[in-house]
Structure formats: structure tokens, C-alpha cells
Amino acid sequence: FVGDYASFDPRNQVVTRSFAKLMKQAGVDFGLLYEAEMNAGNDVRRVGEEGLYEFLANANISTLEKCDFNSIVTTDPHSFNTIRNEYPDFGGEFEIQHYTTLLKQLFEQGKLKLNKKLDYRVTFHDPCHLGRYNKGYDAPRELIKLLGCELIEMDRNRDNSFCCGAGGGRIWIPDPVGIEKPSENRMREAAEIEELDVFIVSCPKDLTMFEDALKTAGYEGKFVVKELIELVNECVEFDEVEVIDADVVSA
Numbered sequence: 501f502v503g504d505y506a507s508f509d510p511r512n513q514v515v516t517r518s519f520a521k522l523m524k525q526a527g528v529d530f531g532l533l534y535e536a537e538m539n540a541g542n543d544v545r546r547v548g549e550e551g552l553y554e555f556l557a558n559a560n561i562s563t564l565e566k567c568d569f570n571s572i573v574t575t576d577p578h579s580f581n582t583i584r585n586e587y588p589d590f591g592g593e594f595e596i597q598h599y600t601t602l603l604k605q606l607f608e609q610g611k612l613k614l615n616k617k618l619d620y621r622v623t624f625h626d627p628c629h630l631g632r633y634n635k636g637y638d639a640p641r642e643l644i645k646l647l648g649c650e651l652i653e654m655d656r657n658r659d660n661s662f663c664c665g666a667g668g669g670r671i672w673i674p675d676p677v678g679i680e681k682p683s684e685n686r687m688r689e690a691a692e693i694e695e696l697d698v699f700i701v702s703c704p705k706d707l708t709m710f711e712d713a714l715k716t717a718g719y720e721g722k723f724v725v726k727e728l729i730e731l732v733n734e735c736v737e738f739d740e741v742e743v744i745d746a747d748v749v750s751a
Contacts, residue, residue, distance in 0.1 A: 501574040504539050506512075512707060518727075538560055545586070576703065577630035577703045578703075603643055616734075618735060623663065623690055624653070627661075644731075647734075666709050688717060700728050
């Protein structure tokens with residue numbers, strides 16, 4: 501389940517294709533819904549459009565029930581949250597994983613192998629919908645350590661992580677002029693870590709918000725914002741794989 505920003509935002513499309521490449525390398529049998537996938541509705545519900553949310557949820561549930569699969573995987577914590585916790589209220593009972601859990605399993609099973617390790621000094625931002633709402637704290641950190649990175653936690657982490665400012669539909673709302681954005685506040689916190697190389701995220705909206713905040717907060721060139729998928733791709737031993745031929749799994 502690709503999700504909205506991972507589908508349509510050009511920067512996040514690069515990450516989506518990188519994740520597909522990893523699954524291909526690991527021999528994962530996966531497919532896409534393509535046009536049959538609708539917005540999962542998580543943020544739609546948060547802005548009060550309950551009727552639209554129910555329409556989207558029911559449409560996705562109907563599509564997924566026609567498909568033959570064992571588990572859903574997504575890079576988007578927002579989609580993950582609503583499919584996991586809210587679709588069951590509408591009869592949609594599906595096994596779903598965030599990509600960090602799947603990648604961890606693929607390394608443990610030997611289906612993905614490292615050809616090098618990274619010596620980056622990094623920090624990790626816990627996404628609200630993966631962390632606080634679903635307690636998905638361990639898998640990303642275990643992946644980061646597997647890659648060889650030195651993980652330095654920010655003061656606000658895990659349950660106390662600081663929101664990027666995109667949730668609840670705020671990503672589409674202009675910020676007040678002259679007031680520090682939540683994403684800029686988070687960049688300032690990360691910048692307090694000495695010799696930081698990479699600020700790691702595991703959410704499409706986090707990537708958008710923090711790459712922008714890195715510039716507007718004045719920290720561009722001091723460290724970079726990267727998706728955890730991108731760091732995994734730096735380390736994995738790849739055969740020649742193509743990602744343009746993913747199967748359509750809708751009925």
C-alpha cells in the first residue's frame with residue numbers, strides 16, 4: 501500500500517522505488533493496487549471529513565478483500581495507522597507491517613545482505629503514527645545499528661518525540677509568518693548533536709517537512725535528512741533488479 505505522498509511527491513517517489521528494489525532483491529512476492537488504491541483516509545478523518553473517510557476506507561477494504569495476499573506493507577505510518585487500527589471498525593481486518601519491520605525480518609532471514617557498513621553519526625526521528633500510536637520504536641533502531649551507524653538520541657524521542665507538523669492535515673495549511681515551525685524546532689534540536697551526519701526519518705511526510713526545514717532553519721550543509729530506506733540501499737548487496745514490472749494485485 502503505497503500511500504499518498506509516497507505515490508505523488510517526486511522526492512518520495514525515489515524512496516518508494518528504492519524500497520521496491522529492496523523487496524525485489526529479497527525475493528519478496530509483491531504487487532501494487534495501482535489506480536485501485538485510494539487515499540487511506542487517516543488525515544482526512546483527522547480534519548473532520550468523516551463521511552469522506554468512510555467512503556475511502558470502504559473502497560479500499562472492498563479492493564483489498566478481492567486480492568490474494570498474506571500481508572500489506574507500507575512506507576507510510578499514516579496509512580499504516582488507519583488500516584491497522586481503524587479499518588477493522590468497518591470490517592477490514594488485514595495484517596499490515598511498516599516497512600521497517602519487514603526489512604528487519606528480511607535481514608534476519610538472510611534475504612538481504614550487507615556489502616558494507618556506514619560510519620555515520622545519526623539521530624532518528626520517531627514518526628507520531630508509527631511511534632506513539634503504534635509503538636513501532638525498536639525495528640528502525642535495530643536497522644540503524646545493523647547498518648553500522650552511531651545512533652545518538654535526541655532528548656525528545658520515542659513516546660516524547662516531537663511532531664514534524666504535518667499530521668492532521670497541517671501539511672496543507674500555511675504556517676504563520678515569523679513563527680518557528682514545529683519542523684524547524686526539531687531541526688534546532690538535532691543541530692545540538694555534535695558532528696551529526698544524518699537526520700533519519702521513516703515517513704514520507706517527515707521527509708518532506710524536514711528537508712524543507714533544514715533549509716528554512718539555516719542548517720543546510722551541516723547535516724542531511726535521509727529516509728532510512730536510502731541508508732539501507734547504500735549498504736545492501738544488489739543483483740541487477742528492475743522495479744518497473746510489479747504485478748497488479750487488484751481483482
